[in-house]
Amino acid sequence: xxxxxxxQFGQHAxxxxxxxxxxxxxxxxxxxxLVGIIxxxxxxxxxxxxxxxxxxxxxxxxxxxxxxxxxTLVQFTHELIVGLPGAIK
Numbered sequence: 018x019x020x021x022x023x024x025q026f027g028q029h030a031x032x033x034x035x036x037x038x039x040x041x042x043x044x045x046x047x048x049x050x051l052v053g054i055i056x057x058x059x060x061x062x063x064x065x066x067x068x069x070x071x072x073x074x075x076x077x078x079x080x081x082x083x084x085x086x087x088x089t090l091v092q093f094t095h096e097l098i099v100g101l102p103g104a105i106k
Contacts, residue, residue, distance in 0.1 A: 022104050026097070033093045040082040041075050048074045 052067040 018104050026104075029093070029096075033089060036089060037086050040078050040086070044074050044078045045071050 048071045049067055052070055056062065056066060
């Protein structure tokens with residue numbers, strides 16, 4: 018197991034984690050920003066008001082992007098398991 022392989026594996030793992038987290042995080046960011054603008058315009062300062070829209074939007078994105086996220090994780094795991102014997106040499 019060479020240091021180059023370990024660095025490459027770490028970079029690939031971080032990239033896959035970023036890809037998996039991006040849809041949910043960007044949805045939470047966009048919905049939070051939209052609710053914040055609406056709250057500022059209407060001067061409603063209720064902190065819990067943004068929770069339900071974020072939760073609903075993230076559930077929808079999870080249902081839509083879930084198969085892709087699972088496919089990406091399975092592909093990464095498959096590549097890891099297949100490449101592991103070559104890394105142990």
